[in-house]
Amino acid sequence: MKSMTGYGVTIVKGIFGELTIEMKAVNHRFFDSYFKLPHSLLTIEDRLRQEMKKHISRGKIDVSFHFNDEADKKKVLQLDENLLDQYISAAKVIESKLKQETKVDLTRLLTDQKIVSVEEVNEEFQIDEEEILAGFNQALQSFNQMRENEGRFLLLDMRKRLDQLLQCCKEVEKLAPGLVERYRERMETRIQAFLTGELEIDEARLLTEIAIFAEKVDISEELVRLQAHISQYELYLKMAEPIGRRLDFLIQEMNREVNTIGSKAADTSVRQHVVEMKGMLEKLKEQVQNVE
Numbered sequence: 020m021k022s023m024t025g026y027g028v029t030i031v032k033g034i035f036g037e038l039t040i041e042m043k044a045v046n047h048r049f050f051d052s053y054f055k056l057p058h059s060l061l062t063i064e065d066r067l068r069q070e071m072k073k074h075i076s077r078g079k080i081d082v083s084f085h086f087n088d089e090a091d092k093k094k095v096l097q098l099d100e101n102l103l104d105q106y107i108s109a110a111k112v113i114e115s116k117l118k119q120e121t122k123v124d125l126t127r128l129l130t131d132q133k134i135v136s137v138e139e140v141n142e143e144f145q146i147d148e149e150e151i152l153a154g155f156n157q158a159l160q161s162f163n164q165m166r167e168n169e170g171r172f173l174l175l176d177m178r179k180r181l182d183q184l185l186q187c188c189k190e191v192e193k194l195a196p197g198l199v200e201r202y203r204e205r206m207e208t209r210i211q212a213f214l215t216g217e218l219e220i221d222e223a224r225l226l227t228e229i230a231i232f233a234e235k236v237d238i239s240e241e242l243v244r245l246q247a248h249i250s251q252y253e254l255y256l257k258m259a260e261p262i263g264r265r266l267d268f269l270i271q272e273m274n275r276e277v278n279t280i281g282s283k284a285a286d287t288s289v290r291q292h293v294v295e296m297k298g299m300l301e302k303l304k305e306q307v308q309n310v311e
Contacts, residue, residue, distance in 0.1 A: 027162025
């Protein structure tokens, strides 16, 4: 089992210098990727995305490629000759009017960004796609290693909560047979309190009411389905493939069964266990949101 959140980074060295490849991901219902690539690597974006899909099924993944020494850029000195000619002409005009020779300060001219400027241009060089892909796979391995590590912690926590949930379910199962008998005792006590011994209880009518109640509060089917869902959940946890969506569906089904048990069982003890089970399911739901 893998977490959807992760981080991976690697540095690739080649004729292009040093290239840093960084990956990070957060939770997302589907697969969503964004690549930030230098101009010289735009041609291999599709190959990179296809390679990533082999290892990741869902999540929002941001991938960035960065040349550490800016190898894909070249600096060029630009000289505005027209403007320089105008400066020289202006100097000559000043000399003629002042009738004295003026010296042109070359240092000032070279530092004047209007005349001399430095521009960056993309430098085209041969990219070894296989070398870049090999580096990308290293970043993927680092990324997946972190996701697997987080997945192991999630797995341990989920199994712990599943055991607690199953234990609660067993406790409710023990209480279930006594629901009808406790209801009968409460009914008889209330009837005796009203009649104060003046009238006899219609045993047949009482049994009929109890039978109707027994049918209404029967939670045996819900308990069987809940335990079946727990068993299925445990089976999914043993699978190597992505299971996040399946676990999310099972959580919904277990919540439905627990809610039905709570509404049927008019018993304080059972309802206390129902509250506990709802809390456990809420914790499981939070964890499942981070499972691939």
